[in-house]
Amino acid sequence: MVTNTSPVRLTARLDDEPSRWLWLVKWLLLVPHLIVLFFLWVAFPVVTFVALVAILFTGRYPRPLFDFNLGVMRWTWRVWCYGYGALATDRYPPFSLQEEPDYPATLDVTYPEHLSRGLVLVKWWLLAIPHYLVIAFFTGGGGYAQWQWGDRWVGFDGGLVALLSVFAGVALLFTGRYPRGIFDLVIGMNRWVLRVAAYAALMTDEYPPFRLGLGGPDAATHAEPEPEKPETRPAGWSPARTAGVVVGVLLLLAGVGAAGSGGGLLWLDSHRDSSGYVTTPTELYADDGYALRFDAEDLAPVDRDWPWIGDILGDVRIEVSTSDNRPVFAGIARTADVASYLDGVPHRRYHDYRNYQHMAVAGSMPRVRPPDMPADMDIWVDSASGTGTMTLDWTPRPGDWSLVVMNSDAQQDVRADLAFAATAPALPPVAIVALGTGVVLLLGGAVLIALAARPRRHP
CATH class of the missing domain: 2.60.120.380 (Jelly Rolls)
Structure with a gap:
């Protein structure tokens, strides 16, 4: 019997002997991950919007899209835990959208068999507003600290999570120990943030609780697992499929820009004065x-x-x-x-x-x-x-x-x-070419995403 039905489960383990100085250069080591994550997070809202439309008509979150968004969140959490969102581990995060159970930072979201069609229109903005106001202090934008350095005032607006992580790094540098209290608090705030992120990404209808959930293990992980049902499950996200979704989203964005420009130019051409x-x-x-x-x-x-x-x-x-x-x-x-x-x-x-x-x-x-x-x-x-x-x-x-x-x-x-x-005689042909190019890019992006997100099933 399941004792905790929280659909979002986040865990983190603190290294027993973390390096005193490695956290000083992690900003440089994270550059490759940040480049890849930039493109993944460009794709994330587009995939979420497609899922929103699907939920409106079917009441279900398409499983390939769910797995992709969950993979992006998992990757982000591993990088954030390694970096200045926790500094909890010195083990370099893998380049993967898959679940990595042996990595010190894990994230899982239970796939919902059915989602409310009405909630999907309001939960990601209206219902989540109270949580947004709270987590703004955790991640940045809500808190600001400044102090005087000589004749200048120096400010910091990185959020409580990053600020506490840096404090832990300084303590680690001088004492060789990561304060356990800071770790528990930072992980609790990250858990709150990612629960809200999963709710806003339409991955669950369960409203996030207003609690931190201090510590590395998540209470939901102590639940007795339900017996697995024999079913056909989609295969994992390969690098080629991930690249297909990202490239498809970029084509969609470029297509929207080109089609919008072409439509705007046609509108402008239709508003000539009496002299042309x-x-x-x-x-x-x-x-x-x-x-x-x-x-x-x-x-x-x-x-x-x-x-x-x-x-x-x-x-x-x-x-x-x-x-x-x-x-x-x-x-x-x-x-x-x-x-x-x-x-x-x-x-x-x-x-x-x-x-x-x-x-x-x-x-x-x-x-x-x-x-x-x-x-x-x-x-x-x-x-x-x-x-x-x-x-x-x-x-x-x-x-x-x-x-x-x-x-x-x-x-x-x-x-x-x-x-x-x-008179701009070239305006109509330029507008038609831009509009046509935008339509082709939109179709190409949609086909590429459909092919990449098509579930590959195995018995």
């Missing part, structure tokens, strides 16, 4: 200097040396308007000529068509001077001046080009509303 231009929102630009400078290489995501740049952008239209009666000048010229004209002139260069804060003022200027009258310069290939709304129509060509907006009388404090537009 794709227009950016009108934005106010202002500076207390003499000029506003916009370089084409900062505005358009195309290579300025492409001979077919005009075929990509098409015709460009720039609308410049003023809100007062002060005349404004706007002109387009080669960037080299603009740089020479504004050399030593206080002005502002924008790195985007929108008025973001990451604007760059022209670099260090050994001399400061007012500019010449812009209308007197012969560098402009197209220009306009006056009040109200002015339009510059320009066909892009290879080379470096810039737009300059300034007061017609070459005085300081320039203000103008600008809107950039282009």
